[in-house]
Amino acid sequence: MTISFDAVQVWLDLAGIFFFAVSGSLLAARKQFDILGSLLLASLVSLGGGVIRDIILNSGPPAAFTNPAYLAPPLLATVLVYFLFSSVQRYTSLLILFDAGGLALFCITGTLKALAAGMNPVAAVLLGVTTAVGGGLLRDITANEVPQLFDPKDLYALPAFTGAALTTILWVSGSFNALTAGAVAAVVFAFRVTAWRRSWYVPLAVRGWHRLGLDTADGGAKD
Template sequence: MTFAFDNAPVWLDLLGVFFFAVSGSLLAARKHIDIVGSLLLASLVGLGGGVIRDIILNTGPPAAFTTPAYLVPPVLATALVYFLFPYVQRYTSMLTLFDAGGLALFCMTGTIKALASGMNPVASVLLGVTTAVGGGLLRDVTANEVPELFNPKSIYAVPAFVGSAMTSALWVFGLFNVLTAAVVAAVVFAFRVLAWRRSWQAPLAVNGWQRRSSDPKP
């Protein structure tokens, strides 16, 4: 049995918004930004990818501006980081873990919405990736960080491509359900975290170029 489109993407979206929002608030805390800036950064990363997706789909105002529930995850994430950051700041992987969780969920919701709107599977995969990486890109640029999307020391978009492609294939064959969605999310999350932990790197833009000596070896 496949997901009922009207229900599944909402709670998947909200969960993805929360994970991304926590990553934004964690980054704000590390850069000593005040709580207002933390909320804004959490909202930007949590809602940004979905807003880009909805604008591209041209299905009306973005869900973030028409559904009040979308405002809850950034507020909750900001509050949690405000009270708990002193206890979690020693775990340097927390930002990456929450970011990976948001990436895993958003690549699915973006793909599902695109397919349900009538886009072809290939275009749906591209929109799923755009949804997944859009918020993180906005977060890093706003916080004056090197965007993970363009970081030569990290693999960021590839796990989203894998998740979006898996989601599209499962949807087309009528196999996308709660169980398969959990599998897709686990694959994307594990791929992203392993790539970060083991410093996996994609080939450089030109064959024969060498990485700078300061770059970690694969």
């Protein structure tokens, strides 16, 4: 049985929504939100990037409002965190891991949808990155956190750029398939997590500025 491209994209979207939703519920737990606040934050982070993507593409109502299946992952994530969070000790690591999973999948699906809509490769990469980082930006702002996108001690957008660019190259060359998509997702996930654990970063806006609070002598290991 052959699975259509649209079906693959929907399943990738749903997986990315779930990963991002868990990160939102974990942040809500850390902020001591109630369960309704957890559900709303999970929905915001997991659906926000896709809504932004669909609005930019002007392809009709966003998928989050036309496909009821898109509402299930945030609800599932909220319930799982509610029952399991009390036994989770290293929640910061879990938040980063789930966020990295969502980032890896959304930079692919956002780029694919842009390419399928006829956007040029550069625009497709930019929309893929926007899809990947948009939800996390909304999550952090809503929870009164410094957005990871603008954290000078972390890499967030660069892994998404990498994934979107690789997806575009594979698409243009005719090499994009389920196997190569999995490879791209793995590269982005590993890049994001490794950058976080080792405190990789890009240069600041002005040469000579120093990152406040960054201890470069400790190797950057994190929980």
